Amino acid sequence: xxxxLILLLSLLAQFFLPWWSIAVVCxxxxxxxxxxxxxxxxxxxxxIALSWLGAALFWHLVTDGLLSSRVAALLTIxxxxxxxxxxxxxxxxxxxxxALSGFFFRKALR
Amino acid sequence: xxWVKALLATLLTVLLVYALNRTxxxxxALGPFLSPYEGFWRSGSDDDFSSQELSLAGLxxxxxxxxxxxxxxxxxxxxxxxxxxxxxxxxxxxxxxxMEFMTHAAAGRLSEIIGDRALEMDRYQRRxxxxxxxxxSLAKMMADPESQAVLEAYTAGVNAYIRQxxxxxxxxxxxxxxxxxxxWTPLKIALLLxxxxxxxxxxxxxxxxxxxxxxxxxxxxxxxxxDYPFREEPIVPVGTPLDFTPLPVPPTPQEFVAGLAFHTLExxxxxxxxxxxxxxxxxxxxNGYPLLASDPHLGLSLPSxxxxxxxxxxGINAYGVIIPGAPGVGIGFNEQIAWGMTNVGADxxxxxxxRFRDQKRQEYWHHNQWxxxxxxxxxxxxxxxxxxxxxxxxxxxxxVAYLPHEKAFKKTSTPTxxxxxxxxxxNQNELKALYLVNRASNYQQFRQALTTWAAPAFNxxxxxxxxxxIVSNGLYPLKWPGQGKFLLDGTNPAHDWHGWVxxxxxxxxxxxxxxxxxxxxxxxxxxxxxxxxxxxxxxGYERSARINExxxxxxxxxxxSFRVLQTDNYSYVPKNVLxxxxxxxxxxxxxxxxxxxxxxxxxxxxxxxxxxVAPSVFEEWWQQLAxxxxxDDFPPATLKAPARDRLVQMxxxxxxxxxxxxxxxxxxxxxxxxxxxxxxxxxxxxxxxQPEQWQWGHAKNSSINHMAQLPGFGQKLxxxxxxxxxxxxxxxxGPSWRMVVQMGPQVQAWxxxxxxxxxxxxxxxxxxxxxxxxxGKLHRMLFLKSVQDQPAAxxxxxxxxxx
Numbered sequence: 001x002x003x004x005l006i007l008l009l010s011l012l013a014q015f016f017l018p019w020w021s022i023a024v025v026c027x028x029x030x031x032x033x034x035x036x037x038x039x040x041x042x043x044x045x046x047x048i049a050l051s052w053l054g055a056a057l058f059w060h061l062v063t064d065g066l067l068s069s070r071v072a073a074l075l076t077i078x079x080x081x082x083x084x085x086x087x088x089x090x091x092x093x094x095x096x097x098x099a100l101s102g103f104f105f106r107k108a109l110r
Numbered sequence: 111x112x113w114v115k116a117l118l119a120t121l122l123t124v125l126l127v128y129a130l131n132r133t134x135x136x137x138x139a140l141g142p143f144l145s146p147y148e149g150f151w152r153s154g155s156d157d158d159f160s161s162q163e164l165s166l167a168g169l170x171x172x173x174x175x176x177x178x179x180x181x182x183x184x185x186x187x188x189x190x191x192x193x194x195x196x197x198x199x200x201x202x203x204x205x206x207x208x209m210e211f212m213t214h215a216a217a218g219r220l221s222e223i224i225g226d227r228a229l230e231m232d233r234y235q236r237r238x239x240x241x242x243x244x245x246x247s248l249a250k251m252m253a254d255p256e257s258q259a260v261l262e263a264y265t266a267g268v269n270a271y272i273r274q275x276x277x278x279x280x281x282x283x284x285x286x287x288x289x290x291x292x293x294w295t296p297l298k299i300a301l302l303l304x305x306x307x308x309x310x311x312x313x314x315x316x317x318x319x320x321x322x323x324x325x326x327x328x329x330x331x332x333x334x335x336x337d338y339p340f341r342e343e344p345i346v347p348v349g350t351p352l353d354f355t356p357l358p359v360p361p362t363p364q365e366f367v368a369g370l371a372f373h374t375l376e377x378x379x380x381x382x383x384x385x386x387x388x389x390x391x392x393x394x395x396x397n398g399y400p401l402l403a404s405d406p407h408l409g410l411s412l413p414s415x416x417x418x419x420x421x422x423x424x425g426i427n428a429y430g431v432i433i434p435g436a437p438g439v440g441i442g443f444n445e446q447i448a449w450g451m452t453n454v455g456a457d458x459x460x461x462x463x464x465r466f467r468d469q470k471r472q473e474y475w476h477h478n479q480w481x482x483x484x485x486x487x488x489x490x491x492x493x494x495x496x497x498x499x500x501x502x503x504x505x506x507x508x509x510v511a512y513l514p515h516e517k518a519f520k521k522t523s524t525p526t527x528x529x530x531x532x533x534x535x536x537n538q539n540e541l542k543a544l545y546l547v548n549r550a551s552n553y554q555q556f557r558q559a560l561t562t563w564a565a566p567a568f569n570x571x572x573x574x575x576x577x578x579x580i581v582s583n584g585l586y587p588l589k590w591p592g593q594g595k596f597l598l599d600g601t602n603p604a605h606d607w608h609g610w611v612x613x614x615x616x617x618x619x620x621x622x623x624x625x626x627x628x629x630x631x632x633x634x635x636x637x638x639x640x641x642x643x644x645x646x647x648x649x650g651y652e653r654s655a656r657i658n659e660x661x662x663x664x665x666x667x668x669x670x671s672f673r674v675l676q677t678d679n680y681s682y683v684p685k686n687v688l689x690x691x692x693x694x695x696x697x698x699x700x701x702x703x704x705x706x707x708x709x710x711x712x713x714x715x716x717x718x719x720x721x722x723v724a725p726s727v728f729e730e731w732w733q734q735l736a737x738x739x740x741x742d743d744f745p746p747a748t749l750k751a752p753a754r755d756r757l758v759q760m761x762x763x764x765x766x767x768x769x770x771x772x773x774x775x776x777x778x779x780x781x782x783x784x785x786x787x788x789x790x791x792x793x794x795x796x797x798x799x800q801p802e803q804w805q806w807g808h809a810k811n812s813s814i815n816h817m818a819q820l821p822g823f824g825q826k827l828x829x830x831x832x833x834x835x836x837x838x839x840x841x842x843x844g845p846s847w848r849m850v851v852q853m854g855p856q857v858q859a860w861x862x863x864x865x866x867x868x869x870x871x872x873x874x875x876x877x878x879x880x881x882x883x884x885x886g887k888l889h890r891m892l893f894l895k896s897v898q899d900q901p902a903a904x905x906x907x908x909x910x911x912x913x
Binding site for chain 1: 112113119144145146149151820873
């Protein structure tokens with residue numbers, strides 16, 4: 001539930017707002033709806049990771065991976081799939097940590 | 111405790127977001143860069159390229175654009191304003207980052223986007239007066255109503271594109287470097303023209319030549335650095351009579367040797383900066399109409415240096431290439447004429463030794479009086495740092511690039527304490543020249559158009575249905591013979607430039623009896639046939655000799671004969687020296703491997719083909735031999751070694767010259783000894799390493815890189831050619847655009863360039879022509895007659911309407 005909510009809201013936010021809106025969404029949704037720390041982190045991490053994985057995969061495929069391969073070479077990792085993993089990890093980490101802090105904040109207020 | 115946890119976690123979130131939202135030197139801001147909703151992932155997409163209608167504020171009437179299969183836009187506008195507006199819009203769509211980056215580089219503004227690592231480069235641009243000169247040049251262009259209208263319409267078109275571009279769709283490089291495009295301005299167009307002048311003429315040997323003079327004296331220098339080469343085939347055929355009354359040439363003042371300059375920073379003339387162009391008259395072609403070819407050689411980079419466009423409006427139907435960011439067509443053709451350029455390479459940049467009154471440097475000595483120094487403060491903004499203020503000192507000669515105590519950028523060659531005198535600071539209206547050339551329909555109009563083309567001076571090849579011509583056109587200072595070969599005396603008015611070669615007296619050849627014209631950066635005209643001194647270090651004659659040899663043999667030339675000639679890998683350098691050098695080799699004492707190398711060279715046909723090994727062996731040997739002969743006498747850090755032409759002459763005619771002896775050893779070296787030693791070294795190294803590495807295509811190590819040198823965004827090249835072959839691919843230098851035009855009632859043209867129309871590294875059109883270019887193929891250029899002309903290959907159709 002928490003996961004789905006973050007996924008939907010962060011998708012919506014990212015179509016119009018800068019990338020860091022994911023932190024605001026995760027923080028807010030976890031603040032309102034999370035019950036446990038682990039649950040908040042996993043939901044934030046998973047939802048953002050999935051939303052970034054989906055979009056990155058989509059663009060990678062429709063562009064035949066031309067640019068992602070070049071960027072992978074530029075960053076000296078030489079594999080667009082590793083680049084995608086790094087992308088997902090970074091997005092997920094921001095999502096997880098911001099959701100966790102939203103949950104902690106709520107707990108502190110109670 | 112709960113609060114501590116909450117605050118710590120929140121702080122961590124904020125820090126993480128902050129850390130991911132900023133750049134670290136060249137490391138991109140990972141958050142926005144990697145986010146697939148705004149970052150690079152989506153930058154690769156350009157397949158939504160389909161017919162559409164766009165409404166753009168600023169247009170006056172609808173504009174039709176048809177894109178062909180190479181994605182060349184064919185623009186049909188109803189007036190000039192809309193034509194250049196649309197060109198600006200379409201160029202920005204393809205090349206926005208590139209055009210802005212080039213103008214930032216020219217203006218000395220790279221520090222703004224990449225930080226203080228570019229500071230010295232920026233300072234150098236400012237010291238060379240690039241920005242000041244671009245501003246003056248802009249004022250000159252804006253004073254002409256036609257040029258002003260073009261500048262403003264093009265600028266409005268670029269800005270119409272930038273305005274509607276959401277941040278998520280910025281070109282890739284903006285995302286990588288984490289910045290945003292700024293509005294385009296007419297000044298940027300002026301900067302691009304200055305950059306062109308800098309690339310073509312912003313180098314000199316004056317400092318090293320002065321060092322030579324000080325070390326060896328006038329006699330040796332005159333012998334080793336003659337004003338006219340040993341072998342030459344000038345652009346104007348020898349013996350062509352003058353058709354004008356020349357101006358008097360300034361008298362040669364007493365010999366002057368500049369004081370020791372502690373320098374650095376002269377940008378040396380790159381030897382392989384060259385281009386070819388030629389045309390043959392109808393008497394030599396299969397269909398009876400002239401044929402024209404042009405292939406400018408430049409530092410190759412991606413996005414491609416050129417953008418191809420067809421521009422059609424009342425009074426103009428022109429097709430060709432232009433540097434992205436500048437309006438019009440640079441090299442191309444229209445329904446009546448075709449034209450192309452090669453660099454002249456005349457000496458239009460000189461340095462004057464300045465005597466300041468004192469350490470305050472507010473006055474300098476000239477013509478027996480103290481004259482005031484003008485100061486201009488340049489503000490260089492630095493990303494992630496403070497703005498750097500830099501004061502540039504101006505004399506009537508020009509800017510003092512570096513003060514005597516300063517250390518110059520690129521430490522090996524510009525004189526410090528010297529003022530720069532350079533034609534790029536003498537402004538003319540080059541934009542107007544292109545505007546009129548694009549619309550010219552005969553030779554008179556073409557020549558008239560060129561009168562406002564000052565810098566860089568180009569050998570303009572020309573053809574129409576009946577005539578062919580080459581004009582070495584540009585602004586040349588009126589000099590005494592040899593003026594500016596060495597550093598000049600800034601206190602002596604006799605050393606100033608005294609006026610200009612009149613524009614109607616520049617070297618030219620029109621419908622010569624031999625039935626062809628050609629240029630390959632060689633001396634434009636023999637001093638016996640021309641009253642003015644233009645310079646003394648033009649490109650070697652080898653490419654022109656090969657072009658002329660082949661053209662003389664053509665009687666039924668077709669466009670394909672020209673295609674073959676443009677990709678010709680033959681070189682006159684080994685033809686002229688190799689037999690003599692091989693005769694010097696003592697064959698009896700060669701090892702088996704050395705004998706193999708000898709065999710390879712003695713059976714070589716002098717073609718620098720990609721698969722051959724002989725060119726690699728020759729090139730390596732020739733370089734080593736030249737180094738062995740000159741490096742002791744003319745160490746490259748301070749002195750300039752004689753040109754290849756002089757070395758060839760010495761090897762062929764002066765077997766006992768003093769220069770063969772290596773001064774650093776007690777024994778006396780001879781040419782034969784040096785030839786044998788260097789040959790054996792090269793031959794021995796041939797047996798080491800992978801055999802494929804010795805294939806010329808690998809050994810020459812050619813590549814085409816991204817303009818910002820991004821790893822992974824360029825490509826290694828495997829192709830034939832050499833600096834002195836017509837196919838002048840060497841290192842990252844080479845033919846940047848190959849064009850062949852068949853004149854006549856229906857002008858037809860073919861072309862190719864290393865790259866593609868798109869500047870997007872994720873697009874198929876980023877480098878789609880690279881392969882064909884390497885393979886020496888040309889593509890038929892679709893030259894549409896009118897907006898009703900709608901071949902199937904132009905199925906993508908845009909209508910631009912006013913908002």
